[in-house]
Amino acid sequence: xxxxxxxxxxxxxxxxxxxxxxxxxxxxxxxxxxxxxxxxxxxxxxxxxxxxxxxxxxxxxxxxxxxxxxxxxxxxxxxxxxxxxxxxxxxxxxxxxxxxxxxxxxxxxxxxxxxxxxxxxxxxxxxxxxxxxxxxxxxxxxxxxxxxxxxxxxxxxxxxxxxxxxxxxxxxxxxxxxxxxxxxxxxxxxxxxxxxxxxxxxxxxxxxxxxxxxxxxxxxxxxxxxxxxxxxxxxxxxxxxxxxxxxxxxxxxxxxxxxxxxxxxxxxxxxxxxxxxxxxxxxxxxxxxxxxxxxxxxxxxxxxxxxxxxxxxxxxxxxxxxxxxxxxxxxxxxxxxxxxxxxxxxxxxxxxxxxxxxxxxxxxxxxxxxxxxxxxxxxxxxxxxxxxxxxxxxxxxxxxxxxxxxxxxxxxxxxxxxxxxxxxxxxxxxxxxxxxxxxxxxxxxxxxxxxxxxxxxxxxxxxxxxxxxxxxxxxxxxxxxxxxxxxxxx
Amino acid sequence: xxxxxxxxxxxxxxxxxxxxxxxxxxxxxxxxxxxxxxxxxxxxxxxxxxxxxxxxxxxxxxxxxxxxxxxxxxxxxxxxxxxxxxxxxxxxxxxxxxxxxxxxxxxxxxxxxxxxxxxxxxxxxxxxxxxxxxxxxxxxxxxxxxxxxxxxxxxxxxxxxxxxxxxxxxxxxxxxxxxxxxxxxxxxxxxxxxxxxxxxxxxxxxxxxxxxxxxxxxxxxxxxxxxxxxxxxxxxxxxxxxxxxxxxxxxxxxxxxxxxxxxxxxxxxxxxxxxxxxxxxxxxxxxxxxxxxxxxxxxxxxxxxxxxxxxxxxxxxxxxxxxxxxxxxxxxxxxxxxxxxxxxxxxxxxxxxxxxxxxxxxxxxxxxxxxxxxxxxxxxxxxxxxxxxxxxxxxxxxxxxxxxxxxxxxxxxxxxxxxxxxxxxxxxxxxxxxxxxxxxxxxxxxxxxxxxxxxxxxxxxxxxxxxxx
Numbered sequence: 001x002x003x004x005x006x007x008x009x010x011x012x013x014x015x016x017x018x019x020x021x022x023x024x025x026x027x028x029x030x031x032x033x034x035x036x037x038x039x040x041x042x043x044x045x046x047x048x049x050x051x052x053x054x055x056x057x058x059x060x061x062x063x064x065x066x067x068x069x070x071x072x073x074x075x076x077x078x079x080x081x082x083x084x085x086x087x088x089x090x091x092x093x094x095x096x097x098x099x100x101x102x103x104x105x106x107x108x109x110x111x112x113x114x115x116x117x118x119x120x121x122x123x124x125x126x127x128x129x130x131x132x133x134x135x136x137x138x139x140x141x142x143x144x145x146x147x148x149x150x151x152x153x154x155x156x157x158x159x160x161x162x163x164x165x166x167x168x169x170x171x172x173x174x175x176x177x178x179x180x181x182x183x184x185x186x187x188x189x190x191x192x193x194x195x196x197x198x199x200x201x202x203x204x205x206x207x208x209x210x211x212x213x214x215x216x217x218x219x220x221x222x223x224x225x226x227x228x229x230x231x232x233x234x235x236x237x238x239x240x241x242x243x244x245x246x247x248x249x250x251x252x253x254x255x256x257x258x259x260x261x262x263x264x265x266x267x268x269x270x271x272x273x274x275x276x277x278x279x280x281x282x283x284x285x286x287x288x289x290x291x292x293x294x295x296x297x298x299x300x301x302x303x304x305x306x307x308x309x310x311x312x313x314x315x316x317x318x319x320x321x322x323x324x325x326x327x328x329x330x331x332x333x334x335x336x337x338x339x340x341x342x343x344x345x346x347x348x349x350x351x352x353x354x355x356x357x358x359x360x361x362x363x364x365x366x367x368x369x370x371x372x373x374x375x376x377x378x379x380x381x382x383x384x385x386x387x388x389x390x391x392x393x394x395x396x397x398x399x400x401x402x403x404x405x406x407x408x409x410x411x412x413x414x415x416x417x418x419x420x421x422x423x424x425x426x427x428x429x430x431x432x433x434x435x436x437x438x439x440x441x442x443x444x445x446x447x448x449x450x451x452x453x454x455x456x457x458x459x460x461x462x463x464x465x466x467x468x469x470x471x472x473x474x475x476x477x478x479x480x481x482x483x484x485x486x487x488x489x490x
Numbered sequence: 491x492x493x494x495x496x497x498x499x500x501x502x503x504x505x506x507x508x509x510x511x512x513x514x515x516x517x518x519x520x521x522x523x524x525x526x527x528x529x530x531x532x533x534x535x536x537x538x539x540x541x542x543x544x545x546x547x548x549x550x551x552x553x554x555x556x557x558x559x560x561x562x563x564x565x566x567x568x569x570x571x572x573x574x575x576x577x578x579x580x581x582x583x584x585x586x587x588x589x590x591x592x593x594x595x596x597x598x599x600x601x602x603x604x605x606x607x608x609x610x611x612x613x614x615x616x617x618x619x620x621x622x623x624x625x626x627x628x629x630x631x632x633x634x635x636x637x638x639x640x641x642x643x644x645x646x647x648x649x650x651x652x653x654x655x656x657x658x659x660x661x662x663x664x665x666x667x668x669x670x671x672x673x674x675x676x677x678x679x680x681x682x683x684x685x686x687x688x689x690x691x692x693x694x695x696x697x698x699x700x701x702x703x704x705x706x707x708x709x710x711x712x713x714x715x716x717x718x719x720x721x722x723x724x725x726x727x728x729x730x731x732x733x734x735x736x737x738x739x740x741x742x743x744x745x746x747x748x749x750x751x752x753x754x755x756x757x758x759x760x761x762x763x764x765x766x767x768x769x770x771x772x773x774x775x776x777x778x779x780x781x782x783x784x785x786x787x788x789x790x791x792x793x794x795x796x797x798x799x800x801x802x803x804x805x806x807x808x809x810x811x812x813x814x815x816x817x818x819x820x821x822x823x824x825x826x827x828x829x830x831x832x833x834x835x836x837x838x839x840x841x842x843x844x845x846x847x848x849x850x851x852x853x854x855x856x857x858x859x860x861x862x863x864x865x866x867x868x869x870x871x872x873x874x875x876x877x878x879x880x881x882x883x884x885x886x887x888x889x890x891x892x893x894x895x896x897x898x899x900x901x902x903x904x905x906x907x908x909x910x911x912x913x914x915x916x917x918x919x920x921x922x923x924x925x926x927x928x929x930x931x932x933x934x935x936x937x938x939x940x941x942x943x944x945x946x947x948x949x950x951x952x953x954x955x956x957x958x959x
Binding site (some may be wrong): 270 | 581711714718722725726727734735736737738739740792793795796799800801803853919933934935936937941942943944945946947
């Protein structure tokens with residue numbers, strides 16, 4: 001930064017004063033104590049809500065049992081089930097991106113909320129359980145299901161390994177399974193890496209079972225320079241892999257569980273649209289989560305306008321992107337007037353699902369965009385929160401519209417499949433039965449239940465990241481006001 | 491940004507106004523050569539107008555050739571300005587400061603190059619007025635607003651106006667400095683007229699800052715819509731194989747960002763070498779732009795992969811035949827291989843190494859390769875699909891660009907370079923006020939024995955934190 005003597009002769013050297021940070025041992029201990037104090041207390045209201053969501057979870061399991069009992073022959077009956085699976089993949093699996101992206105960008109506003117975003121990965125484990133019946137539900141390639149795997153539709157080219165019949169290496173069953181398992185494993189790895197220093201804090205300062213829990217999981221963490229560098233490096237790699245696997249998983253889900261079931265639906269943009277919808281819903285999920293943590297969790301001093309404002313801007317941008325992705329597909333289909341594509345529009349937008357589509361359009365784009373362009377709404381606590389609720393409701397409607405619609409026509413007419421044109425558009429939406437309602441309510445409640453239980457095990461706010469902020473944050477006098485100065489380590 | 495030299499305002503003024511107030515030795519020869527190329531190109535255009543479009547290689551079935559590929563290429567380059575300037579301004583990325591002006595100006599000249607290419611392509615450009623201007627000219631025929639060819643000029647024109655406004659707003663403080671430093675009275679009057687009375691009062695600074703932020707936000711939808719509309723020139727058609735794909739809009743845009751940001755990196759290297767601006771454009775800036783390019787290039791490659799996979803997924807014989815033509819048959823196969831290698835396989839692995847990312851020389855040559863590859867990409871999108879439209883025997887043929895087309899395409903490159911050089915002579919290529927603002931915001935924090943750079947955080951005023959929400 002400073003110039004040498006030769007350069008100093010050419011032009012004047014400007015001295016820069018140091019900005020003083022408050023990162024004394026006492027301050028750092030005060031942060032740990034406060035955050036651990038909040039973590040150690042579980043209020044009655046927490047348990048009341050946990051019981052409520054636990055009961056919802058039980059209903060979800062009952063709904064799953066009822067659905068399994070109905071068999072695998074009628075694909076249309078599983079439409080709502082797949083919609084719930086997709087909705088949970090869209091929200092819980094994408095929520096960690098709110099921790100990953102700002103961390104890579106070195107944005108300090110993410111510090112109080114990154115742990116809450118990462119913890120959603122634990123709730124995302126439910127997705128793996130929901131995925132298992134779907135492996136049996138997908139028709140095999142031999143039955144003429146059109147697949148993205150274009151090496152022969154009618155026969156397998158070879159067994160993956162001896163003993164398994166007709167499981168070719170290019171089978172989407174294998175790759176979709178691998179991608180979802182990998183996504184969950186990467187998410188768990190990420191949350192463990194992120195929690196390592198906090199486990200050490202629990203080991204030193206925790207009490208009772210939390211002390212033992214921290215000791216087991218901290219794995220000898222002492223906070224040496226080598227360990228910090230190792231942790232930072234590994235988090236970077238796992239974060240990048242998680243993002244790639246998220247996009248990859250959404251690619252599979254949108255193709256194998258959605259597009260292939262609708263004859264004539266060939267949309268090269270849709271995997272990206274599906275992944276983008278996940279990012280939008282993930283941001284909304286984290287927004288709602290941090291609102292609850294702030295209002296009911298005792299973290300009012302840590303989660304403030306900065307976080308709401310930053311996530312609000314993200315939601316605004318993602319809402320705009322939603323409409324752009326949607327219009328890119330819609331415009332081509334509508335303008336081109338290919339009969340196969342018009343049938344798809346008829347099924348999913350103009351036909352029986354028109355009202356759902358209009359509601360979804362309002363909730364996911366119109367309301368967020370027309371409210372969030374106003375700065376006073378973005379820079380508030382309630383504004384972005386209500387918009388997050390709107391987005392989540394709209395996303396649920398979107399998943400129901402697409403998956404229920406697709407599975408309703410799945411395998412109805414093999415002639416349509418071969419000709420790649422939907423011959424008949426259903427006139428009404430399949431009505432959800434009791435099992436479907438149990439599934440929707442139960443597994444959304446179940447995810448919330450798992451998240452809440454996870455916050456009892458893991459501190460909901462990153463203690464080490466909050467302490468690290470003390471190293472980078474200073475306040476200085478700037479003319480007649482005080483301003484914050486934030487450092488960038490890399 | 492770990493590297494930084496804290497400079498005084500006087501030093502910044504001297505460095506950045508040096509090449510405006512004086513003439514570098516290489517400037518006049520460079521402008522002369524570029525001017526000759528531009529005049530040659532315009533001469534070729536005049537020859538084409540006189541003799542007709544038959545002097546080009548365009549003929550059934552390839553009615554779109556070099557000109558349209560060039561048009562899409564320059565629209566792509568123009569996206570860099572908004573990417574660097576607007577998006578990085580809104581995300582408060584400090585490293586953008588020395589490079590925003592060059593990127594914005596390149597956008598304006600790229601858009602002019604892009605706009606005049608289709609005008610040249612139509613053969614009788616004066617007739618374009620009849621099908622673009624919203625008036626029926628006593629013929630009873632109004633422009634067909636359902637046509638992407640009407641959306642195109644509206645979108646590109648809007649983008650040009652918005653970008654020009656953006657450049658102008660950000661130039662005002664620097665023009666005011668030039669007004670105050672000019673010795674020639676005529677030049678002083680011209681700068682005084684251009685700076686619109688900017689004196690640096692608090693209210694003027696506030697308005698200038700707010701205008702910059704608002705324009706940044708408002709121009710982003712235009713930025714997205716322009717290349718989307720250009721892509722729909724191709725994608726809405728169902729008659730040409732390989733074009734009717736929903737991914738075209740985001741694919742074109744990410745490709746535009748890829749080629750545009752690469753062009754900005756080229757400009758940065760040229761600014762360091764030609765204008766000796768190494769105190770302002772540091773290896774850290776090249777590192778930052780290279781990291782951005784890695785993300786953009788990887789995303790672009792994923793979109794390219796999706797576009798190909800979905801084309802093959804249809805199992806339609808014509809679509810597969812087109813892809814075979816593009817990738818495996820002469821004369822397109824070598825171009826295809828070259829395009830993949832130059833756009834992604836060479837540059838991205840090189841950018842993964844920090845040593846190369848920080849080198850202006852490496853960044854310059856890798857980004858040149860990227861832009862050659864991306865020009866080929868547009869060529870491979872436009873021509874092979876049209877070649878296969880061989881419905882009748884008199885349609886059978888192939889496409890060979892003529893010397894007229896080549897000269898006109900080269901003219902567009904020379905036009906942009908000439909425009910940038912003339913701009914850099916008249917107005918500073920690095921924004922003085924932006925750099926000075928960065929110096930004011932810049933602080934250092936001591937962490938143990940190390941000092942790290944810090945910045946005053948723009949955002950909520952301090953009293954917001956004291957308010958009990």
